[in-house]
Amino acid sequence: MHNVIVSPYxxxxxxxxxxxxxxxxxxxxxxxxxxxTSADSPAWFxxxxxxxxxxxxxxxxxxxxxxxxxxxxxxxxxxxxxxLGCNYDCEHCYLGVKAFEGLSWPDRSKMLRDLxxxxxxxxxxxxxxxTIDKLFRExxxxxYELGMxxxxxxxxxxLHDARILSMLTEHRPHDITISxxxxxxxxxxxxxxRPGSYRKFIKGxxxxxxAGLPLKFSLIIxxxxxxxxxxxxxxxxxxxxxxxxFVNMSPTIYGGPETLPSQSLxxxxxxxxxxxxxxxxxxxxxxxxxxxSICKIGREPNIDxxxxxxxxxARLGEIADSLLLRQGGCxxxxxxxxxxxxxxxxxxxxxxxxxxxxxxxxxERKEVTAT
Numbered sequence: 001m002h003n004v005i006v007s008p009y010x011x012x013x014x015x016x017x018x019x020x021x022x023x024x025x026x027x028x029x030x031x032x033x034x035x036x037t038s039a040d041s042p043a044w045f046x047x048x049x050x051x052x053x054x055x056x057x058x059x060x061x062x063x064x065x066x067x068x069x070x071x072x073x074x075x076x077x078x079x080x081x082x083x084l085g086c087n088y089d090c091e092h093c094y095l096g097v098k099a100f101e102g103l104s105w106p107d108r109s110k111m112l113r114d115l116x117x118x119x120x121x122x123x124x125x126x127x128x129x130x131t132i133d134k135l136f137r138e139x140x141x142x143x144y145e146l147g148m149x150x151x152x153x154x155x156x157x158x159l160h161d162a163r164i165l166s167m168l169t170e171h172r173p174h175d176i177t178i179s180x181x182x183x184x185x186x187x188x189x190x191x192x193x194r195p196g197s198y199r200k201f202i203k204g205x206x207x208x209x210x211a212g213l214p215l216k217f218s219l220i221i222x223x224x225x226x227x228x229x230x231x232x233x234x235x236x237x238x239x240x241x242x243x244x245x246f247v248n249m250s251p252t253i254y255g256g257p258e259t260l261p262s263q264s265l266x267x268x269x270x271x272x273x274x275x276x277x278x279x280x281x282x283x284x285x286x287x288x289x290x291x292x293s294i295c296k297i298g299r300e301p302n303i304d305x306x307x308x309x310x311x312x313x314a315r316l317g318e319i320a321d322s323l324l325l326r327q328g329g330c331x332x333x334x335x336x337x338x339x340x341x342x343x344x345x346x347x348x349x350x351x352x353x354x355x356x357x358x359x360x361x362x363x364e365r366k367e368v369t370a371t
Contacts, residue, residue: 001145002064002147003018003056003065004017004018004049004056004064005017005018005019005068006036006066006067006068007067008069009076012029014026014027014028014029014031015121017149018049018052019172019173019174020172020173021052021053023052025049025052031045035065035067039061039062040061041058041065045058066147068116068121068147070119071118073117073118073119073310073313075282075283075284075313076121076282076283077121077122077124077282078115078123078124078283079123079124079125079284079285079295080115080125081128082102082125082126082127082128082130082133082136082139083129084101085127085129085132086098086127086128086129087155087197088192088193088197089192089193090181090192090193090220091191091193091261092262093252093259094249094250094251094253095253096252096254096256096259097254098128101289102288103288103306105138108139108290109142111286112139112142112143113146114309115148115286116147116148121148121149122148122174123143123148123149123150125140125143125152125153126152127153129158130152130154131157131158131159132158137164137167140167140168144171149174150174151173152175154176155178155181155201156179156200156201157200157204159204159205159213160203168213169211169212169213173213174214175215175216176214177216178205178218180218180219180220180235180236181197181220181225182224182228182232184231185199188201209239209241215239216241217239217241217242217244218244218246219233219244219245221267222249223265226266247268248263248268248271249263250348250349251349251352252348252352253296253297253348255347255348255351256352257354260354263358271340272340273338274339274340277324277342279294279320279324280319280321281316283295284316287302290304290305291303291304291305292304292305293316294323297344297348303315323343324342324344327347328350330346345359
């Protein structure tokens with residue numbers, strides 16, 4: 001199995017990366033061609049890899065270095081939602097109905113190869129809870145074998161499972177981001193509405209740290225656990241795990257309002273001005289049924305990737321451009337340049353009949369607290 005991936009990227013760039021390691025190397029087209037045709041590692045390449053990752057072996061070269069082929073489609077990142085099912089029932093979850101359903105293995109393996117052919121180098125596996133998906137290990141390993149740098153979004157509850165831990169230790173992911181729902185058993189289990197979830201989280205984190213896996217924390221701050229934010233941050237620091245905080249609750253993917261009451265109003269954060277993104281152009285999202293969309297929020301219109309294959313993705317750029325245009329009441333807003341909410345997310349807030357102050361940053365902050 002490979003230790004190093006050499007891959008075309010955007011605008012004629014070529015990157016050298018290593019699963020489970022930070023950093024990388026940008027190389028020229030000529031050096032990419034040399035690595036594609038060499039039987040052994042060129043001296044300059046061996047020296048560069050040894051400098052970046054001293055523990056990475058390049059021997060035998062053809063086994064340890066995977067050189068990916070160019071793609072005409074221009075995509076480099078994707079998220080794949082293996083399954084909407086989850087072993088938690090969090091009050092803030094944007095997925096709404098968490099149905100346990102997804103692609104069969106023949107369709108899933110075809111779709112993963114389509115992702116490779118589309119140029120995807122960075123693949124995020126998410127859910128629901130991806131590690132409880134019945135095909136999680138098969139999906140992870142095929143993505144890895146195809147030369148993708150894999151990130152996992154998880155609640156950490158299955159990270160201690162011997163089969164999963166062994167796989168991730170031997171075939172290391174780029175990173176694993178674990179959502180954190182509280183600093184105490186009472187608040188954590190209360191938010192997930194699953195007794196014992198805190199203990200599983202702690203067990204999974206300890207197992208991951210002992211295995212040296214690249215863990216990150218996403219601290220989820222809701223009305224339920226807002227008083228524990230400092231303790232959650234302290235817990236991350238005690239573990240020595242880097243963290244970010246997530247504070248803005250959004251409607252469900254169906255535009256349902258049931259998640260919004262979990263918002264901690266004092267933590268409602270102004271978003272940075274939205275100046276556009278490459279959703280649908282260089283990255284995209286795939287749902288459990290193989291439907292490709294511009295992102296997790298803008299799910300319709302979409303493209304049946306399993307049925308149409310990479311060629312069908314030629315339409316996704318036009319879909320992205322249409323979805324990101326300001327629509328409805330936002331059309332004539334003179335403050336669009338400083339708005340921090342993208343149009344697909346605005347549409348979900350509107351469907352949920354959310355108070356305008358939850359997503360329009362040009363409303364007075366006092367309107368938020370009065371809602």
